[in-house]
Amino acid sequence: MIRTALLVFKKDLRIEMRSRVLLWQVLPFGVMALLLCGIALGPSHAGNSSAGPGLFYLVTLLVALLMINRSQSVEKTPGTKASVATLGLDPAGVFLGKSLALATELWVTGIILLGGSVVILHTSLHGAILALPSVVVTLAALAVAGTLYGALTSGGDGAATLLPVLALPAFAPLLIAGERSFSAALNHGGIWRWWLILSVALSVYTAIGILLYGVLEES
Amino acid sequence: MTNAVTPTVDLHNAVVLSGGFPLLSGVDLQLLPSSLTVITGANGAGKTSLLRLLAGLVPLSGGSGTVAGFDLANGDLRELRRRVGWLGHEGSFYDDLTVRENLTFAAKALERPLIEIERALQRVGLSNRIDTVTKKLSAGQRRRLGLSWLLIRRPEIWLLDEPYASLDDEARTFFDALIADVLRSGATVVISAHDKLKSEALQPRTIVLGGGRIVSES
Numbered sequence: 001m002i003r004t005a006l007l008v009f010k011k012d013l014r015i016e017m018r019s020r021v022l023l024w025q026v027l028p029f030g031v032m033a034l035l036l037c038g039i040a041l042g043p044s045h046a047g048n049s050s051a052g053p054g055l056f057y058l059v060t061l062l063v064a065l066l067m068i069n070r071s072q073s074v075e076k077t078p079g080t081k082a083s084v085a086t087l088g089l090d091p092a093g094v095f096l097g098k099s100l101a102l103a104t105e106l107w108v109t110g111i112i113l114l115g116g117s118v119v120i121l122h123t124s125l126h127g128a129i130l131a132l133p134s135v136v137v138t139l140a141a142l143a144v145a146g147t148l149y150g151a152l153t154s155g156g157d158g159a160a161t162l163l164p165v166l167a168l169p170a171f172a173p174l175l176i177a178g179e180r181s182f183s184a185a186l187n188h189g190g191i192w193r194w195w196l197i198l199s200v201a202l203s204v205y206t207a208i209g210i211l212l213y214g215v216l217e218e219s
Numbered sequence: 220m221t222n223a224v225t226p227t228v229d230l231h232n233a234v235v236l237s238g239g240f241p242l243l244s245g246v247d248l249q250l251l252p253s254s255l256t257v258i259t260g261a262n263g264a265g266k267t268s269l270l271r272l273l274a275g276l277v278p279l280s281g282g283s284g285t286v287a288g289f290d291l292a293n294g295d296l297r298e299l300r301r302r303v304g305w306l307g308h309e310g311s312f313y314d315d316l317t318v319r320e321n322l323t324f325a326a327k328a329l330e331r332p333l334i335e336i337e338r339a340l341q342r343v344g345l346s347n348r349i350d351t352v353t354k355k356l357s358a359g360q361r362r363r364l365g366l367s368w369l370l371i372r373r374p375e376i377w378l379l380d381e382p383y384a385s386l387d388d389e390a391r392t393f394f395d396a397l398i399a400d401v402l403r404s405g406a407t408v409v410i411s412a413h414d415k416l417k418s419e420a421l422q423p424r425t426i427v428l429g430g431g432r433i434v435s436e437s
Contacts, residue, residue, distance in 0.1 A: 004328070011313070011324050018315040018352065074315070079307030082276055083368065087328040088301035 004093025012101035053182030068146035072154035091214030103143035127186035138178035234281030242268035260428035275299035304374030308381035339367035
């Protein structure tokens with residue numbers, strides 16, 4: 001399982017580095033969305049607003065949805081899907097590899113957007129640094145849940161529409177906990193309670209994915 | 220005393236349904252090792268569905284059958300998929316990876332030594348394209364890459380979906396020679412094609428499908 005996971009992880013990252021979809025399409029979209037949020041708040045209110053953490057996670061979610069669809073679409077070309085299926089890869093390993101690759105891409109994006117929220121939304125730099133541990137776990141949990149729901153929706157038409165609708169019940173608690181921990185960090189409160197909740201969610205989604213990814217692939 | 224050869228493929232009254240619609244209905248088919256079979260028929264006749272059934276990519280809905288000793292009606296289809304090689308006409312690899320990266324992925328997944336990549340590429344005449352990104356290959360080169368993928372796999376059954384589409388005469392001749400080698404090694408080869416094979420080197424058995432049934436064979 002671990003060998004397959006590393007194989008798929010490296011393959012997905014290599015595809016991303018070669019295609020540069022993250023660099024030229026997803027990141028500019030995220031930065032633009034953050035900029036629009038800053039304009040909507042207005043320059044005088046942005047720094048004092050408590051909306052910063054929520055807006056950061058809102059933009060991160062939009063970016064994550066694009067990346068989840070992208071992660072699944074590289075597998076779904078009919079010929080590729082059939083050929084890779086005949087390699088007999090362990091589905092649990094594929095799930096872990098794809099989740100880890102997506103998490104890595106989300107971590108890179110998240111750090112850039114976190115920097116963007118400091119510059120554009122005038123979020124406190126100190127608070128943003130304190131929030132980093134919870135951001136890392138939130139994005140990892142989003143990647144794991146996203147890989148699971150991405151496999152569920154990618155087979156049919158309109159996957160890009162179905163994904164956010166079906167995944168909302170899984171994503172919403174993560175975003176709420178992520179936002180609460182970020183706000184706690186900005187207000188010098190304790191983030192570890194939220195970090196623990198997010199870590200439990202990450203473990204639960206990972207366990208479900210390991211058990212069910214093969215079934216989702218077959219369906 | 221006779222030496223009975225066990226068929227690689229043995230289907231009896233095989234049925235494949237998709238959403239209640241029969242893609243294959245009542246197919247009886249036996250294929251022996253080292254045999255070449257061409258499945259022809261009009262669009263929607265069931266050619267690709269038959270290949271997908273043999274590859275374990277769709278489940279058997281009715282009837283019975285074995286492929287490479289694997290019981291289609293009772294078993295984990297993933298086990299069967301490891302024993303077959305599939306070359307689709309749409310391409311069989313990741314477009315954003317190079318030839319080397321695609322084949323390395325396949326070789327590592329199958330736990331084959333990486334030296335086999337060089338050998339397979341030499342065999343299909345694609346060594347000079349090893350670091351080319353796959354999406355930049357021509358249709359013929361992509362087909363050769365697909366063949367090298369299968370050479371690394373060394374499956375018991377080669378399932379080739381429309382392999383001659385968009386190939387020029389030179390590529391067809393090369394393809395026929397490689398198939399002849401594969402047959403000599405004992406593998407079973409099944410090709411789906413719109414028309415009968417116009418090969419002088421190969422003398423295949425031809426099965427014509429229509430409406431998900433075998434209409435005739437020669």
